[in-house]
Amino acid sequence: MLSGFLRGLGSYFLFLGAVLRRPESWREYVKSFVRETELLGMSSIPLVVFISLFMGAVLTIQTAINLDDPFIPDMYIGIAVREGIILEFAPTIVSLILAGKVGSNISSSLGTMRVTEQMDALQIMGINPASYLVLPKIGACLLFFPILVVFSIFMGLLGGYLAGDWLHLVNPDSFLLGYFDEFRPYYILYSLTKTTVFAFIISSISAWYGFNVRGGAVEVGKASTQAVVAMSFSIILFNYILTDVMLQ
Amino acid sequence: MIEVRGIKKTFGDQAVLKGIDMQLAPGQCNLIIGSSGSGKTVLLKSIVGLITPDEGQVLLDGRDWTAMKEQDRKELRQEMGMVFQASALFTSLSVEENVRFPLDFFSQLSAAEKKERVAFCLDRVRIPESALKKNPAELSGGMQKRVAIARAIVLNPKYLFCDEPNSGLDPETSIVIDQLIQEITREFGMTTVVNTHDMNSVLEIGDHVVLLRHGYKVWEGTGPDILKSDDQEVVDYVFRSALFKRVRSAMNK
Structure with missing residues (x-):
């Protein structure tokens, strides 16, 4: 089992080496990057907005219920919701969801290209399939995931505020004050750093699984599932490591 | 001219x-023929460099392809075109974009010149203009093969490789594809290598036929020769078919 893991890890780093080779045509790579940004990033905005609004709302409800004490001002509920969203919910939960949506898209589309010989067609033309197909995807994820997480933070905070107000769980003015009280910009940096690392994990691991598919449609499905599992493990693991390094 | 010398390939303990x-x-x-x-x-994948042989050489007009560095190979690859069994058209691109794809990467042509070249190639394989903006999935199998041929010849290659180009096509469409491959080969003077198990293709376009069996070359000749051959390997491969038994007996009468 360990030797299998190490072989896989070695293969993953060799794959990254192939991905990072010099492109045959920068112009075509940029065109592909724009296409991937639209496909992987822009199309995820509605999902992220929807999830974040409700995530913020639920967080406010849970925190308000647990801190329902006349001696605790509603401002502290606002602070707790803000820190929860910025530090954990927006970067980690949204990344886990994107691992499912974007990661499985990447692995299944590359897997399909592999089994239908489209990658061989690229290779015959003298184009490095690893680089041409994967580098723009990694670039698109690295650029757009932090943007999605910023969206998620705003939507989560909005959802939290609206839920607190509509359900009369908090005093809206006091709650809102909590959003701005003792705000630490470093937490945004921490959140975006985590997101960037997760973006690389999602795009590269899913691409590696898709790129190495052998067989047919069943194997493409299997690779996609395995990729989501591997990405989720890696995200949770790196979430711990980065938190330990950046917040201790 | 493509020269293959002593190519050997083994997967695990299986010598292919x-x-x-x-x-x-x-x-x-x-034509390279042989049973599954x-x-x-x-062999075809070894010739085009998708598989690295364990031993032997492939010479493309005297250039040792097997010994080349990846960078030199990349340049030589622009002299190659390939038609895959499942067409391998890029599903995220339209028909026109598929054919233009190699030009976008490797030619210095202007947009207008590219458009003209793409139109010429698609016209050459008889793809109507109405299909240009379509996705490959919207085309029939035969049309997909023709678009794949257009993409393969767009850079005016010296070598054309076709892996089972008639796979999944009806007999009538297969003949159209065979004739198209033959016309293009003659017209552009390409060295064309077709991998097939379709005996009709052998008779239709087999200028030179190589029969493989269990990893060995067991016979070679022309398409018409194969019907006259008494070689046991040819008899075993070709004349198991009732149709070809009848053809042979009709020829002998």
């Missing part, structure tokens, strides 16, 4: 190619 030598002349359709598992796909 056991030392193949052959010469494939330009301006001809060179005979090694013809591995």
Whole structure:
């Protein structure tokens, strides 16, 4: 089992080496990057907005219920919701969801290209399939995931505020004050750093699984599932490591 | 001219190619035939460099392709076109974009010149203009093969490789594809290598036919020769079919 893991890890780093080779045509790579940004990033905005609004709302409800004490001002509920969203919910939960949506898209589309010989067609033309197909995807994820997480933070905070107000769980003015009280910009940096690392994990691991598919449609499905599992493990693991390094 | 010298390939403990030598002349359709598992796909993939052979050489007009560095190979690849069994058209691109794809990467042509070249190639394979903006999935199997041929010839290659181009096509469409491959080969003077198990293709376009069996080359000749051959390997491969038994007996009468 360990030797299998190490072989896989070695293969993953060799794959990254192939991905990072010099492109045959920068112009075509940029065109592909724009296409991937639209496909992987822009199309995820509605999902992220929807999830974040409700995530913020639920967080406010849970925190308000647990801190329902006349001696605790509603401002502290606002602070707790803000820190929860910025530090954990927006970067980690949204990344886990994107691992499912974007990661499985990447692995299944590359897997399909592999089994239908489209990658061989690229290779015959003298184009490095690893680089041409994967580098723009990694670039698109690295650029757009932090943007999605910023969206998620705003939507989560909005959802939290609206839920607190509509359900009369908090005093809206006091709650809102909590959003701005003792705000630490470093937490945004921490959140975006985590997101960037997760973006690389999602795009590269899913691409590696898709790129190495052998067989047919069943194997493409299997690779996609395995990729989501591997990405989720890696995200949770790196979430711990980065938190330990950046917040201790 | 493509020269194959002593190509051997083993996967695990299974020897798939056991030392193949052959010469494939330009301006001809060179067909590699053989039953499933005979090694013809591995041989074709070894020739085009998708598989690295364990031993042997592939010479493309005297240039040792097997010994080349990746960068030199990349340049030489622009002299190659390939039609895959499942067409391998890029599903995220339209028909026109698929054919233009190699030009976008490797030519210095202006947009107008590219458009003209794409139109010429698609017209040459008889794809109507109405199909240009369509996605490959919207086309029939035969049309997809023709678009794949157009993409393969768009850079005006010296070598054209076709892996089972008639796979999944009806007999009528297969003949159209065969004739198209032959016309293009003659017209552009390419060295064409076709991997097939379709005996009709052998008779239709087989200028030079190589029969593989269990990783060995067991016979070579022309398409018409194969019907007259008494070679046991040819008899075993070709004349198991009732149709070809009848053809042979009709010829002998």
